[in-house]
Amino acid sequence: MTNYWTTLKIWLSIVSLFLLFIQLRVSGKGTANFRAIEKRILDSIIGDGRYDSRIRPSGVNASQGQDGPALVSINIYVRSISSIDDVTMEYSCQVTFREQWNDNRLQFDDMQGKIQYLVLTDPNRIWKPDLFFSNEKKGHFHEIIMPNVLLRIYPNGNVLFSIRISLVLSCPMDLKYYPLDRQTCSIQMASYGYTTDDLVFMWKEGDPVQVTKSLNLPRFTLQKYLTNYCTSRTNTGEYSCLKVDLLFKREFSYYLIQIYIPCAMLIFVSWVSFWLDPNATVARVSLGVTTLLSMATQISGINASQPPVSYTKAIDVWTGVCLTFVFGALLEFALVNYASRSDVHQAAAKQQQQVAQRQAKWNIEHSTMEAGGNGDETTYGLRGDGYRSCEIHAKPNKRKNWCKRWLSKFPTRSKRIDVISRIFFPFMFALFNLVYWTTYLFRDDLHMPLK
Known part of the structure; x- marks a missing residue:
């Protein structure tokens, strides 16, 4: 019984292999026939003497005897x-460019x-249409491993x-508005x-236009693309x-980190001099x-990467x-230095004046004592004269405003200039x-709706 089943399995395997061989022969013959049909069709429509590639196909309304433009x-x-x-x-950019038109000379039986x-x-x-890119500077086809070209002919x-x-x-x-700008770049075909x-x-x-989802630009973002004639x-x-039209928006974060913040930090550093001693x-x-110099170097580097407009x-x-602002901080020190030297001269002159006044007062008192008489009466007379003099020349005390009261805390002009600069700058x-x-972030063209 075992030998019977073994023999049956062997015969079934042989029959299966035979049927598979016949199927492969038939399919191979069918494929060969199909390729032969393709060759015969191509020979019938673009064979030697059958098709002239120098003549454009018939356009619209050709069936009515009016040869219009090819679309x-x-x-x-x-x-x-x-x-x-x-x-x-x-x-x-790298694009896949597709054209589609109708050429009635290429019709065949499907x-x-x-x-x-x-x-x-x-x-x-x-x-083929004689299309070219009117704003092209350079361009090339891709031919690795074979030319990247596809051409299909349909039965109609x-x-x-x-x-x-x-x-x-x-x-x-x-x-x-650089670097807060938006740019429109075009692909023009004619x-x-x-x-x-x-x-x-x-x-x-x-x-009509598709853009890859993996598009990644380091300094720009593609916001919109529009087709036009x-x-x-x-x-x-x-x-x-x-x-x-490809509408690009410039990414501002790079410029904020590389340009705006460093420039602001240089300004803050220049203000440190307002807290230093005027004599330093x-x-x-x-x-x-x-x-x-750091600010000048920063500006030079920025201008080197920009077009001269x-x-x-x-x-x-x-x-x-x-x-x-940085230059103003340097000029402020020059003014402080000049005021500091003036304060020194004024202090010396004031000290000399005070010494002279004290000497003059001592001389007057000494001469009065030597003239004789009741010392009390003389003193009283002097006091009375002084009192009358105050009545004639004294001015009413005006209340100072808060600004003058605050500045009066700083006796020298150089110190006052530094204190004012700490607030003014x-x-x-x-x-x-x-x-x-406000001017550059809220301008009208930046917030116009994209059409």
């Missing part, structure tokens, strides 16, 4: 944006739906052409030789044109000159005012910050 639908997939350069005003489309490995065999004559390209495009920028009478580009319905007229005619000349001069940028306003810097950030 080409455009679709773009932005794969990456590598860099946006403020100095050269350009940006680099064998009752068995053939969905044909793939053509040599795109130069058929006619529709043609899909897709290619991956890398571009360096110009992007004119307005840097008045026909080079065919006018709108022969060729018209239009955006594909639905979703930019048909242009020249001396040779009117040419169809399409445009994609070496310390105050060293502090003022050091902060001034003829107008004032927001960052120029900030650095210019910060440099003015921070107040003016806070006022400047209020005006600066």
Whole structure:
């Protein structure tokens, strides 16, 4: 019984292998027949002497005997944006560019739906639109390992052409609000030789532009992208044109950490001299000159990474005012030093005057004593004269305001200048910050709705 079942299993295995061999032969023959059908179709539509790639396809209303322009639908997939350069005003991107049009000369029988489309490995065999990127600076195709080109021909004559390209495009920028600005960079596509009478580009319905979700820019954020038409007229005619506007917002956190906060800290350091002794000349001069040179070096580094433009940028306003505050702190010490020397001279002159007054009073009293008479009467007479003199020359005491009372606590002018500077400089810097950030953060164009 065991031998019977073993023999049966062996025969079943042999039959299964035989059936599988027959199926593979039949499928291989079917595949070979399918490839032969594709070859025959391609030979019938683009074989030698059957198709002329120099002639554009018939346009709209061709069936009515009126040959209009050929319509080409455009679709773009932005794969990456590598860099946006403020100095050269350009940006680099990699896109998958797709065109779709109808060429009735490429129609074929789909064998009752068995053939969905044909793939053509040599795109130069058929006619293609003469599109070019009008704001291109550099560009190249990708040919590793094979040329990244796709061309499909559908039974109704529709043609899909897709290619991956890398571009360096110009992007004119307005840097008045730098680094609190938004920039609009475009991708402009137009026909080079065919006018709108022969060729018209239009955006594909639905979703004409796609952007990869993994897009990551170090200093910008892509806020919006808009499609538009930019048909242009020249001396040779009117040419169809399409445009994609990419709206970028500059990331401010980098500039806040690298520029704004260091400049503010240099200003705060320059104010330390207001708390130093007015006679500490070496310390105050060293502090003022050091902060001034540091501020100048900071501004030089900032300007080296920016394009030379003829107008004032927001960052120029900030650095210019910060440099003015540091320079003002240095000039304040010069004024304090001058006032300190004047205080010394005034103190010496006042001391001499007091000595002279005491000497004169002693002389008067001594001469009166020598003149004789009742000492009490003489003293009384002097007191009476003095009393009458006070009645004639004394002025009523006016109550001082709080500012004068506060300043009277500091006897020297140099000290008063330092104390006033401790309040005046921070107040003016806070006022400047209020005006600066209100002007640039709450301007109208920054909060306009994106269309």
